[in-house]
Amino acid sequence: MAAYFFDSSAVVKRYVEEVGTSWVLGILNPDQKNHIYLARITGAEVVAALARKRRTGELPEADLSKTIQQFRRDWKAIYRIVEVTSHIIDRAMTLAEEESLRGYDAVQLAVALEVKSLTQQKSGSGIYFVSADPALNDIATKKGMQVKNPQSK
Numbered sequence: 656m657a658a659y660f661f662d663s664s665a666v667v668k669r670y671v672e673e674v675g676t677s678w679v680l681g682i683l684n685p686d687q688k689n690h691i692y693l694a695r696i697t698g699a700e701v702v703a704a705l706a707r708k709r710r711t712g713e714l715p716e717a718d719l720s721k722t723i724q725q726f727r728r729d730w731k732a733i734y735r736i737v738e739v740t741s742h743i744i745d746r747a748m749t750l751a752e753e754e755s756l757r758g759y760d761a762v763q764l765a766v767a768l769e770v771k772s773l774t775q776q777k778s779g780s781g782i783y784f785v786s787a788d789p790a791l792n793d794i795a796t797k798k799g800m801q802v803k804n805p806q807s808k
Contacts, residue, residue, distance in 0.1 A: 675805030
């Protein structure tokens with residue numbers, strides 16, 4: 656059992672076959688009993704990514720509704736949703752300024768850093784930051800996160 660924070664670029668791989676999907680499915684396998692954390696904003700980001708994949712032809716029109724319904728079920732059942740608080744937004748603004756991050760990337764990393772802090776306090780164990788964005792992963796590493804890129808597995 657381990658703890659993982661998935662950004663939207665990683666979690667979408669559970670719903671659409673692409674590089675890294677098999678690795679993500681392994682981590683999300685219930686038998687592994689992993690704790691999977693997502694920022695509240697990830698819900699909107701994943702649905703938007705799925706709709707974009709339909710528009711670009713990567714996801715057939717007939718599969719979009721079913722895929723989004725599956726994500727919404729999982730959202731309620733298997734993910735640990737982390738609220739985006741004013742403290743996290745303050746941290747995200749600092750990250751965006753210091754690291755020239757896009758807004759939602761800064762929020763994702765701020766949430767991951769908050770979860771890391773809380774999990775270390777509670778259990779003494781760490782958490783993996785999972786993203787398919789190499790630039791974001793580099794910054795997460797710089798900020799002390801253990802990083803996993805599903806596309807390089």
